[in-house]
Amino acid sequence: MLGNVVVGQSGGPTAVINSSVAGVYVQAKKMGAPKVFGMVHGIEGFLDGKLCDLDNYLSDSIGIELLRRTPSAFLGTCRYKMPPIEGHEDVYEKVIRVMEENDIEVMFYIGGNDSMDTVKMLSDYATSKGKKQRFIGVPKTIDNDLPITDHCPGYGSAAKYIATSLKEIIRDNESFGAKKPTVVVVEIMGRHAGWLTAAAALAKSEDCTGVDAIYLPEVDFDFDAFMAKVEELAATRHSVVIAVSEGIHLADGTFVCEVGSGDAAVDAFGHKQLSGSASYLARMIAGKTGLKTRAIEFSTLQRAASHIASKTDADDAYHSGRAAVNAAAEGKTGDMVVLKRISSDPYLCGTDIYDIHEIANVERKVPVEWITEDGCGLKQAFIDYARPLIQGEILPVFVDGTPRHLVMKELFD
Amino acid sequence: MLGNVVVGQSGGPTAVINSSVAGVYVQAKKMGAPKVFGMVHGIEGFLDGKLCDLDNYLSDSIGIELLRRTPSAFLGTCRYKMPPIEGHEDVYEKVIRVMEENDIEVMFYIGGNDSMDTVKMLSDYATSKGKKQRFIGVPKTIDNDLPITDHCPGYGSAAKYIATSLKEIIRDNESFGAKKPTVVVVEIMGRHAGWLTAAAALAKSEDCTGVDAIYLPEVDFDFDAFMAKVEELAATRHSVVIAVSEGIHLADGTFVCEVGSGDAAVDAFGHKQLSGSASYLARMIAGKTGLKTRAIEFSTLQRAASHIASKTDADDAYHSGRAAVNAAAEGKTGDMVVLKRISSDPYLCGTDIYDIHEIANVERKVPVEWITEDGCGLKQAFIDYARPLIQGEILPVFVDGTPRHLVMKELFD
Numbered sequence: 001m002l003g004n005v006v007v008g009q010s011g012g013p014t015a016v017i018n019s020s021v022a023g024v025y026v027q028a029k030k031m032g033a034p035k036v037f038g039m040v041h042g043i044e045g046f047l048d049g050k051l052c053d054l055d056n057y058l059s060d061s062i063g064i065e066l067l068r069r070t071p072s073a074f075l076g077t078c079r080y081k082m083p084p085i086e087g088h089e090d091v092y093e094k095v096i097r098v099m100e101e102n103d104i105e106v107m108f109y110i111g112g113n114d115s116m117d118t119v120k121m122l123s124d125y126a127t128s129k130g131k132k133q134r135f136i137g138v139p140k141t142i143d144n145d146l147p148i149t150d151h152c153p154g155y156g157s158a159a160k161y162i163a164t165s166l167k168e169i170i171r172d173n174e175s176f177g178a179k180k181p182t183v184v185v186v187e188i189m190g191r192h193a194g195w196l197t198a199a200a201a202l203a204k205s206e207d208c209t210g211v212d213a214i215y216l217p218e219v220d221f222d223f224d225a226f227m228a229k230v231e232e233l234a235a236t237r238h239s240v241v242i243a244v245s246e247g248i249h250l251a252d253g254t255f256v257c258e259v260g261s262g263d264a265a266v267d268a269f270g271h272k273q274l275s276g277s278a279s280y281l282a283r284m285i286a287g288k289t290g291l292k293t294r295a296i297e298f299s300t301l302q303r304a305a306s307h308i309a310s311k312t313d314a315d316d317a318y319h320s321g322r323a324a325v326n327a328a329a330e331g332k333t334g335d336m337v338v339l340k341r342i343s344s345d346p347y348l349c350g351t352d353i354y355d356i357h358e359i360a361n362v363e364r365k366v367p368v369e370w371i372t373e374d375g376c377g378l379k380q381a382f383i384d385y386a387r388p389l390i391q392g393e394i395l396p397v398f399v400d401g402t403p404r405h406l407v408m409k410e411l412f413d
Numbered sequence: 414m415l416g417n418v419v420v421g422q423s424g425g426p427t428a429v430i431n432s433s434v435a436g437v438y439v440q441a442k443k444m445g446a447p448k449v450f451g452m453v454h455g456i457e458g459f460l461d462g463k464l465c466d467l468d469n470y471l472s473d474s475i476g477i478e479l480l481r482r483t484p485s486a487f488l489g490t491c492r493y494k495m496p497p498i499e500g501h502e503d504v505y506e507k508v509i510r511v512m513e514e515n516d517i518e519v520m521f522y523i524g525g526n527d528s529m530d531t532v533k534m535l536s537d538y539a540t541s542k543g544k545k546q547r548f549i550g551v552p553k554t555i556d557n558d559l560p561i562t563d564h565c566p567g568y569g570s571a572a573k574y575i576a577t578s579l580k581e582i583i584r585d586n587e588s589f590g591a592k593k594p595t596v597v598v599v600e601i602m603g604r605h606a607g608w609l610t611a612a613a614a615l616a617k618s619e620d621c622t623g624v625d626a627i628y629l630p631e632v633d634f635d636f637d638a639f640m641a642k643v644e645e646l647a648a649t650r651h652s653v654v655i656a657v658s659e660g661i662h663l664a665d666g667t668f669v670c671e672v673g674s675g676d677a678a679v680d681a682f683g684h685k686q687l688s689g690s691a692s693y694l695a696r697m698i699a700g701k702t703g704l705k706t707r708a709i710e711f712s713t714l715q716r717a718a719s720h721i722a723s724k725t726d727a728d729d730a731y732h733s734g735r736a737a738v739n740a741a742a743e744g745k746t747g748d749m750v751v752l753k754r755i756s757s758d759p760y761l762c763g764t765d766i767y768d769i770h771e772i773a774n775v776e777r778k779v780p781v782e783w784i785t786e787d788g789c790g791l792k793q794a795f796i797d798y799a800r801p802l803i804q805g806e807i808l809p810v811f812v813d814g815t816p817r818h819l820v821m822k823e824l825f826d
Contacts, residue, residue, distance in 0.1 A: 009588075040590070041589075044590055045590055070584070071581045072585040072587075072588040074588075076589070077589060078591075079591075163814065163815050164720055164815050165718070167815055167816065167818065168484045168485070168713075168714065168719065168720070169717060171484050171717065172426055172485040172713045172716065175486040175824070176489070177453070177454030184713075202814065202815065205813060206817075207817055207818045207820050208818070294713070296710070296713065299709045300582055300586075300709065301578055301581065301582065304581040304584065304585040305578070305581055306581065307721060308720060310814070387813065390814035390815070391813070393811060398805075398806060399618070400618060400800065401573055401723070401800060401803035401804050401805075402573070402577050402615065402618060403577060404619075405580065405584060405620045411587065411588070412651070
């Protein structure tokens with residue numbers, strides 16, 4: 001029998017982060033949890049005592065189905081970084097106190113790298129102080145950069161959006177019969193890890209020649225080599241579509257978007273806000289070649305487009321939430337759920353748990369052996385890894401022409 | 414009995430322009446046309462004698478279904494402007510000759526304003542010279558700016574994409590619990606007519622408060638009024654999402670993106686290439702208020718995203734193609750098919766034909782009486798007009814994770 005639990009969402013949302021909330025809720029209820037609370041705006045809201053009772057939204061299973069079709073963080077999210085324990089014990093005590101006040105045994109925190117650091121520090125604090133509260137991490141990130149786990153829930157849907165949208169962009173661009181091609185440069189998220197940009201390789205299919213070049217942050221960017229590639233493509237093709245990561249950078253570490261804009265803003269975690277690489281490269285190509293160019297940024301759509309979510313991804317997210325509850329019921333703390341792929345063909349994937357100390361703050365990048373020798377393509381090994389993750393659809397419930405979402409009123413209090 | 418016919422696509426593609434090709438093909442075959450040719454890359458390719466036999470792709474009805482799910486111009490498109498007849502009779506004679514060589518009685522040309530000008534000039538030439546060849550226009554434009562017709566095929570699907578994507582962007586933005594909102598400025602196509610940007614109003618629904626302000630090119634843009642509105646919204650809301658047309662301009666006609674960049678490129682029709690208004694406004698807001706901002710451009714996705722096409726729109730496009738064939742069978746020339754709305758609730762819409770001289774080169778804008786007094790919102794009359802056009806879905810055939818498209822191999826010759 002599980003006591004009360006709380007689930008929170010943190011960091012940038014994904015199209016399926018709510019499926020993990022659904023998994024936690026369904027499994028916690030199954031394991032006898034009297035109350036399943038949601039944190040309003042993650043740990044930041046929790047510190048202010050902001051909770052909601054998920055029974056109000058999910059006790060009817062149509063609520064679960066709508067939740068799984070709702071993009072972004074249903075519970076609200078935050079970009080709150082826990083301070084170091086030493087000298088800030090009051091913050092940690094506050095978390096424990098809110099849990100005690102609501103008889104909460106376990107906290108489930110759904111997030112990426114920074115959020116797993118929060119789980120690690122909270123569980124370290126509780127363990128070191130002999131507190132009974134437990135903390136389990138549930139992986140989530142479109143960036144797919146958490147280690148140990150085979151992949152991260154959220155990635156598959158973003159990859160499906162990217163592959164689908166690129167097929168549409170390629171068809172649009174190749175329909176023009178101009179003698180010289182328009183060069184389209186598409187910018188995809190991913191600061192240090194190129195997983196999302198690599199998903200551009202999935203646009204290639206029987207009915208699509210795919211994107212013409214892919215530039216990941218795993219490979220140092222070289223302007224001369226890039227221009228030579230563009231000119232080679234432009235000389236032979238009627239359409240050129242190139243995918244670049246927002247995080248492409250020169251060998252000295254300077255981001256291409258910094259070269260373009262001369263500056264870059266910084267967020268609460270000290271990460272540079274990267275944007276504008278495609279726009280800069282498109283202007284550069286136009287200036288140097290006279291070709292017509294277009295820059296496209298997928299921006300937040302790649303993480304929010306639940307209307308084209310992957311069923312495989314949504315299921316992995318759901319089962320990750322359920323597995324977290326099962327781990328909690330076994331008394332675990334300071335662990336994160338990981339996905340363990342049993343087979344790619346057919347795709348079979350189970351879950352396991354892993355010590356969060358080995359996970360938090362470690363970034364996993366695209367293996368260099370999966371990148372083609374010329375540095376601007378992906379090998380079959382990547383396709384074999386990623387293609388199963390975009391299979392299947394979880395179709396929206398359309399009401400009056402647009403997809404219906406589930407909305408938590410506490411977000412607007 | 415109809416003889417051979419040819420169908421071509423012109424201008425910027427839409428998500429349903431291929432449904433009009435399907436309509437022409439199906440109805441022409443039904444009326445006994447021995448051959449239905451496709452122009453490869455519109456009139457530009459036709460002048461080079463580039464034709465394909467559509468039986469090769471569409472004689473099996475699964476081809477028709479795939480065609481209706483294929484974005485962009487299946488036949489290829491062009492941005493070719495016919496020269497004035499006087500002094501360029503050779504160009505017109507060339508068109509007639511290619512038609513004669515292939516025993517083509519009627520040309521169907523699917524396009525927007527500039528393309529209807531092509532139909533007008535070709536039919537004028539043929540009539541004045543006593544030629545028997547006939548020319549019928551089929552409306553197509555996401556811009557929805559053709560006159561006489563109730564609406565243009567292509568608009569409904571773009572509007573559905575815009576409304577759906579904005580709901581996703583709004584949910585993404587409002588999930589963050591920051592004390593100060595992030596201001597997202599979304600740029601939508603539409604040079605002079607604000608129909609597409611107005612579709613942002615359709616994001617508002619029972620589960621979504623909608624975008625916070627909408628700026629159309631029908632209203633002169635004022636930087637001070639804009640900033641006052643942004644500051645008013647930012648003071649009271651946790652999320653601010655604003656939609657602006659790429660064509661917003663100051664009272665003196667200067668485009669906002671020109672203020673931002675200092676210049677604007679020009680295309681083959683002499684239209685300025687507009688892009689960058691959202692980016693400029695987002696930078697301005699950040700600079701003046703210190704708020705976090707984000708600029709998003711839907712770019713070509715709004716015209717290419719067939720995976721979220723409107724069934725109503727696809728059907729209107731299909732029936733427009735069929736109606737064009739029926740008009741041809743009645744001996745018409747120099748006409749364009751128009752959509753005639755019989756009722757909005759329930760939505761009932763028929764077709765008619767109309768003299769193309771009254772249509773070509775006339776731009777229809779959003780009526781000022783549908784715009785709210787403050788100049789940054791749409792009244793219910795617009796919703797009543799546009800909401801029926803985004804109803805229903807024409808779901809993709811997913812193969813290996815992405816939507817399958819029909820591809821014409823002649824495009825790549």
